[in-house]
Amino acid sequence: MPRSSKPGAPDRRPIVLIGPMAVGKSAIGYQLAQQLHAPFVDTDVVIVGNHGSIADIFAGRGEHAFREIEARTVASVVEEAESSATVISLGGGAVLDSGTQQLLERCTVVYLECDAETVAGRIARNSGRPLLAGDAMARWSSLFATRKPVYERLADVVLDVRHGTVAELGRRLEEALRAFAAAKQEVEN
Numbered sequence: 001m002p003r004s005s006k007p008g009a010p011d012r013r014p015i016v017l018i019g020p021m022a023v024g025k026s027a028i029g030y031q032l033a034q035q036l037h038a039p040f041v042d043t044d045v046v047i048v049g050n051h052g053s054i055a056d057i058f059a060g061r062g063e064h065a066f067r068e069i070e071a072r073t074v075a076s077v078v079e080e081a082e083s084s085a086t087v088i089s090l091g092g093g094a095v096l097d098s099g100t101q102q103l104l105e106r107c108t109v110v111y112l113e114c115d116a117e118t119v120a121g122r123i124a125r126n127s128g129r130p131l132l133a134g135d136a137m138a139r140w141s142s143l144f145a146t147r148k149p150v151y152e153r154l155a156d157v158v159l160d161v162r163h164g165t166v167a168e169l170g171r172r173l174e175e176a177l178r179a180f181a182a183a184k185q186e187v188e189n
């Protein structure tokens with residue numbers, strides 16, 4: 001029996017991880033894909049593969065150009081993943097695009113929820129995120145305050161990632177997705 005037809009198994013829609021910078025979308029997304037034996041795509045990685053580093057795109061062409069590239073990339077990744085349980089990790093700001101928000105209606109959306117304390121050490125070590133140039137923590141907090149309502153509105157499943165290793169959070173997320181799929185199946189039957 002295919003894994004996804006087990007009662008309560010995650011359904012065959014793309015699983016998309018959203019949330020602020022450094023929350024763990026890429027790390028936990030990869031972990032979940034391993035557990036589900038599913039393909040994994042990180043849209044930031046696809047952008048870098050096709051267009052060069054994110055820092056160079058911001059520096060050379062500006063944020064607006066980056067957002068256009070990002071929206072096109074997310075659309076093609078989601079469309080290619082349609083009807084499969086592919087795990088997709090988005091960049092932190094990808095959800096601001098209205099076309100992307102519409103596409104996410106066809107996916108199971110997981111919002112990774114955290115606080116500034118969780119990401120402080122990770123951001124201090126980081127140098128590749130152009131939007132965090134200067135006072136990284138202040139920039140992160142200001143972006144998070146603006147985007148939090150969008151993350152919350154789009155989420156099917158919310159995972160609190162303030163505590164736990166990536167492996168533990170991957171297991172917790174798989175359980176949460178099974179519970180979500182089971183509840184959805186019950187409503188549909």
Ligand SMILES: Nc1ncnc2c1ncn2[C@@H]1O[C@H](COP(=O)(O)OP(=O)(O)OP(=O)(O)O)[C@@H](O)[C@H]1O
Nearest residue numbers: 020021022023024025026027091092122164165166
């Ligand atoms: N629960 C965790 N425990 C310890 N380290 C973690 C945890 N989650 C993520 N990390 C580490 O934090 C760093 C940032 O994680 P990651 O790159 O997955 O964030 P992201 O949400 O994809 O960020 P971005 O929006 O910039 O792509 C990585 O080095 C990752 O290994």
Ligand SMILES: O=C(O)C1=C[C@@H](O)[C@@H](O)[C@H](O)C1
Nearest residue numbers: 021044054091092093129130
């Ligand atoms: O939160 C953001 O706006 C960003 C997050 C990163 O994943 C990258 O997509 C880029 O650095 C922009």
Ligand SMILES: [Mg+2]
Nearest residue numbers: 025026044089
């Ligand atoms: Mg990432």
